Amino acid sequence: xxxxxRDQFEQRQKKLEQIQALGHEAFPREFRWTESPAExxxxxxxxxxxxxxxxxxxxxxAGRIVSYxxxxxxxxxxxxxxxxxxxxxxxxxxxxxxxxxxxxLLDLGDHIGVRGHLFRTRTGELTIWVDELFFLAKALLPxxxxxxxxxxxxxxxxxxxxxxxxxxxxxxxxxxxxRIIRELRQFFDGRGYIEVETPMMxxxxxxxxxxxxxxxxxxxxxxxxxxxxxxxxxxxxxxxGFDRVYEINRNFRNEGISTQxxxxxxxxxxxxxxSNYRDLMDLNEQLFAxxxxxxxxxxxxxxxxxxxxxxxFTRLTMREAIVQYWPSGAGAAxxxxxxxxxxxxxxxxxRYNVWAKANHAEYAAAKGHLSDGEWTGRLFETxxxxxxxxxxxxxxxxxxxxxxxxxxxxxxxxxxxxxxxAAGMEIANGFSELNDPAEQERRFAAQIAHGxxxxxxxxxxxxxxxxxxxxxxxxxxxxxxDRLTMLLTDSHxxxxxxxxxxxRPEAKPEDQAAAEGEKE
RNA sequence: AGGGGCGUAGCUCAGUGGUAGAGCAGCGGCCUUUUAAGCCGAAGGUCGUGGGUUCGAUCCCCACCGCCCCUACCA
Numbered sequence: 310x311x312x313x314x315r316d317q318f319e320q321r322q323k324k325l326e327q328i329q330a331l332g333h334e335a336f337p338r339e340f341r342w343t344e345s346p347a348e349x350x351x352x353x354x355x356x357x358x359x360x361x362x363x364x365x366x367x368x369x370x371a372g373r374i375v376s377y378x379x380x381x382x383x384x385x386x387x388x389x390x391x392x393x394x395x396x397x398x399x400x401x402x403x404x405x406x407x408x409x410x411x412x413x414l415l416d417l418g419d420h421i422g423v424r425g426h427l428f429r430t431r432t433g434e435l436t437i438w439v440d441e442l443f444f445l446a447k448a449l450l451p452x453x454x455x456x457x458x459x460x461x462x463x464x465x466x467x468x469x470x471x472x473x474x475x476x477x478x479x480x481x482x483x484x485x486x487x488r489i490i491r492e493l494r495q496f497f498d499g500r501g502y503i504e505v506e507t508p509m510m511x512x513x514x515x516x517x518x519x520x521x522x523x524x525x526x527x528x529x530x531x532x533x534x535x536x537x538x539x540x541x542x543x544x545x546x547x548x549x550g551f552d553r554v555y556e557i558n559r560n561f562r563n564e565g566i567s568t569q570x571x572x573x574x575x576x577x578x579x580x581x582x583x584s585n586y587r588d589l590m591d592l593n594e595q596l597f598a599x600x601x602x603x604x605x606x607x608x609x610x611x612x613x614x615x616x617x618x619x620x621x622f623t624r625l626t627m628r629e630a631i632v633q634y635w636p637s638g639a640g641a642a643x644x645x646x647x648x649x650x651x652x653x654x655x656x657x658x659x660r661y662n663v664w665a666k667a668n669h670a671e672y673a674a675a676k677g678h679l680s681d682g683e684w685t686g687r688l689f690e691t692x693x694x695x696x697x698x699x700x701x702x703x704x705x706x707x708x709x710x711x712x713x714x715x716x717x718x719x720x721x722x723x724x725x726x727x728x729x730x731a732a733g734m735e736i737a738n739g740f741s742e743l744n745d746p747a748e749q750e751r752r753f754a755a756q757i758a759h760g761x762x763x764x765x766x767x768x769x770x771x772x773x774x775x776x777x778x779x780x781x782x783x784x785x786x787x788x789x790x791d792r793l794t795m796l797l798t799d800s801h802x803x804x805x806x807x808x809x810x811x812x813r814p815e816a817k818p819e820d821q822a823a824a825e826g827e828k829e
Numbered sequence: 830a831g832g833g834g835c836g837u838a839g840c841u842c843a844g845u846g847g848u849a850g851a852g853c854a855g856c857g858g859c860c861u862u863u864u865a866a867g868c869c870g871a872a873g874g875u876c877g878u879g880g881g882u883u884c885g886a887u888c889c890c891c892a893c894c895g896c897c898c899c900u901a902c903c904a
Contacts, residue, residue, distance in 0.1 A: 314839040316873070317855055376864085383861035400861060417854070430862045454840035454853050456865050461840085463896045519903070564903050565830090574904070671900085728904095735904055763903090789904055802897095813895070 318449050324414045325447045331411055333444040340422040340445055342371045347391030349427070350435065358429035370395065370437060371422040371445060373474065374415055376455065384412060385436075388421070392480050396436040397423050408442050417455075418448025469808050482806055485604060486794045490557060492600055493577055493790075502553040502579060507542035509535060509559065515772070516540030516713070518756075518763040519562040522572075535561035539578050540713065540785070544742060545775045547580050547783050555579035557790065568802040569734055572811050575790040582781040585741045586714075586725040589784045590702050593729060593737065594622050597700065604797045612732050612799055619700050622729075626705040627689050631657070634693040639664035649722075654684035661692065682707025682722065697730035704728075706740075712752040714740035729788075736793055739786030746776035 311318050329335050344352070349368065353361075372388030372395070382401040387394040401409040415421065422443035430436050453459040458475040465472040465479070472479045494504065512531065514521035516538030524533050539556050546554050557577045566572065581589070601608045601619035608620035625633065628648045635642035643657040658673040665672050673691040675684070685707045697703070704727035708716050714724035726740035743749050750773055756764045794806040804810035 312839095314855080314873085317839065320855065378863055378866055379860090380863065380866075381860040383863090385863050385866085387864095396864085398862070402861080428862095430864090432862080432864070434862095434864075436862085451839055451854055456853065457841040459840075460842090461836095461896085463836095464840090466896090517904085560904085562903070565901080567903085568898080570903060576904085674901095738904075787904085792904075 312450055314451070317451055321416055321447060321449045324416065325449075328411060328414050328444055328447070331407055331414075333411065335447070337443070337445055340371045340443055341369060342422065343367075343369045345391040345393075346370060346372050346388050346395035347393035349395050349437075350393050353427060353435055356427075356435075358433070361427050361429060366427045367425070368427060368437060369422060369424050370397075371420065373448075374417055374419050374421060375452065375474075377415065377417055379413070382409070386415070388423070388437075389474070392477055396430070396434050397425070397439050398428075398430070398436050399439045399442065404439060404442055411442050411444060415444075416448060416451070418450070418452045420445040420448075463812070466804055466810055466812055479805075482794070482798045482800060483808060485798050486790075486806060489600065489604060489794055489797060490790065492603055493557065493596075493788075496596055496599065497553075497555045497579055500553065502555050502581075503551055505543070505546060505551070505554055505556055506558065507539045507546075507556060509561075511536050513765060513767050513769050515765050515769050517560075517562075518712075520564055520762045522561050522563045537562050538576070538787070540787070541769060541772045543578055543580050544780060544783070544785065545772065547582050547742075548775045548778050548780045552582035552781065553580070566811065568804070569792065571791065571803050571807055574803070574807075576787050577790055578785065578787045580742070580783050580785040582783045584784040585782065586704070586727055586739055586784050589739045589786050590624070590704070590727055593702065593739070593786070597622075597729075600793075601797065610797060610799075612796055613801060615698050615732060617698070617700060617731055617796065619731075621700075623699060623701045625701060625703055627685060627703055627707070628705070630693040630697070630701075630703055631685070631688050634696045635661070636664060636668075636670070636692070638668065648685060651681060654681050654688055655679065658684055658688050658691075661688065665691075680707075680709045682709025686710045694730065694735075695733040698732055700729065700731045702727050702729055711740065712756055713743055713749075715743050715745075731796055734792050734795075735789075736796070737786055737788040739784065742780070742783045742785050744776055744780035744782065746773050749773060749776055 325335055349370065353366075370388060370390070372390035374386050375389045375394055376387040378385045384399050386397050386399070388397055399409070399412045404412065422445055423437055423439045424441040424443070425437045425439040428436055428438050453471055453475050459465050459472050498504070510524065510526075510533040512533060514534035514537050516536075517540065519537040521534040521537050524535060525531070526533055538560055539558065543554055543556060555577060557575065559573050560576050561573050563572065564570065597619040598608050601610050608618060610617045610619060628645050631648060632642045632645060639661055643653065643660075647653045648657060662672050664670070671691055673687050675687060679687065705717070705723045706714070706726040706728075708714070708722055708724045711724035711726045714726040717723045717725055724740060726738075728735050729737035743752070750768070753765065753768050753773075757766065757768065791803050791806050794800065795803060798806060800806050
């Protein structure tokens with residue numbers, strides 16, 4: 310197999326043969342190193358040249374060649390490792406005829422090891438004075454341009470490895486992502502939670518309203534759904550006596566792709582017995598403040614033009630948010646009581662839509678008949694959702710759109726549910742878990758009767774049976790890790806925090822020709 | 830799915846209705862402390878794909894492919 314650019318591919322292959330002819334293995338098996346380039350730069354940042362000469366520091370270092378300057382009988386290069394670059398200096402009369410021949414045959418992108426000692430050049434750069442070169446692996450294809458890097462966004466996603474080699478910023482995003490997940494584990498482990506892994510292939514897609522992916526198991530000859538949420542399995546575990554349980558893993562939803570949506574995304578879900586949704590709200594305030602502090606060094610986090618303060622959350626009910634963000638041109642905002650009255654949310658939506666039409670704003674549109682709660686949710690999404698820039702806990706959701714939440718005792722039309730918004734994005738969703746099996750069965754049945762792609766097709770009888778064995782009063786929550794990472798790394802597309810986001814497969818030229826003339 | 834934008838050398842980008850340009854990378858030469866090393870020389874392209882208009886299309890028109898942004902669905 311050969312790849313573009315073919316001339317360079319062949320050129321480098323020839324060099325590899327010449328390197329072998331010098332007596333080097335083409336693909337050696339190991340190199341014992343003493344420090345990484347990143348470690349050396351960090352540890353010797355303050356050590357000056359004379360001191361390096363007085364106390365000679367012998368090193369063995371491996372890395373990828375990312376710059377190369379040959380000047381007759383000597384040359385410089387930079388070795389990249391651990392995301393950082395250290396310079397090496399190779400002199401013909403030090404490494405010898407054969408060593409220098411090897412240096413000649415190296416290309417940008419090759420992996421090498423060096424043995425030598427540290428010094429500083431005239432300009433003061435920490436550099437390895439190379440006594441011996443080791444060939445470690447050949448790059449048969451060239452690196453992206455050294456100055457501008459990989460500007461083509463598509464290539465950054467498709468060939469993430471190149472992005473990671475060339476962009477320290479990109480590398481840092483994924484390191485931060487790993488730190489966030491580590492912090493989350495620490496946070497929950499420290500509070501007596503147990504981490505579990507529940508199935509990702511479900512016979513019934515449940516735990517959320519979303520369109521699932523379908524797959525097939527050959528031996529059992531059954532269709533399975535890639536999970537849209539782990540919720541119903543985690544709650545079975547609270548029935549089983551894991552009073553505090555969490556899972557960090559992928560969900561799959563067969564829906565749109567955007568800067569905020571990838572078909573597979575990572576979710577933290579956790580459940581805490583003997584607690585309600587208010588307990589979780591308090592827990593979240595601690596969690597987000599602590600995370601922001603440890604990840605970014607401050608509870609105030611810059612996100613684009615905004616400064617998000619995770620040290621203080623606003624709390625709003627859904628109806629309060631509608632009233633608060635009601636556009637001033639659309640007449641008087643509805644009163645809270647009006648929104649709560651039967652038909653009130655729909656009347657408010659109709660009033661809003663008159664204004665929206667005249668002002669080319671987004672409508673609170675409805676397909677078919679909506680219940681009061683659905684209208685309230687729709688109105689919130691249209692009017693308020695993208696205005697919630699500062700971290701906000703939105704609570705008191707309509708029961709109609711919360712099929713797995715407990716109702717408020719004083720108002721069964723409202724559920725003990727909240728969501729967390731920041732930068733206009735939903736990043737978490739939590740509630741007091743419905744543990745009354747009869748009520749849960751009614752809600753499931755209503756969902757199935759409601760129909761649509763996103764509703765379950767089948768009653769999850771096993772889950773209802775689990776509830777019948779008694780689930781303790783429990784509060785549970787899901788946090789979107791990808792979006793959380795976006796917030797804490799100032800990334801504005803979910804594809805910038807997912808290493809390999811889903812893209813359409815590259816079309817081969819033949820396929821493109823075959824697609825000619827075909828129409829949708 | 831609808832609207833807008835983009836696609837030119839391996840990479841980063843100019844450009845024009847009349848045979849295609851630069852920098853970096855690569856190739857040959859000079860150069861033993863360089864820093865986006867420098868100097869000299871040569872090479873590299875179905876201008877995303879396919880049609881159309883035209884004497885002539887990389888450029889204008891249409892369709893298709895891919896990516897980005899917005900809207901819709903959604904977390």
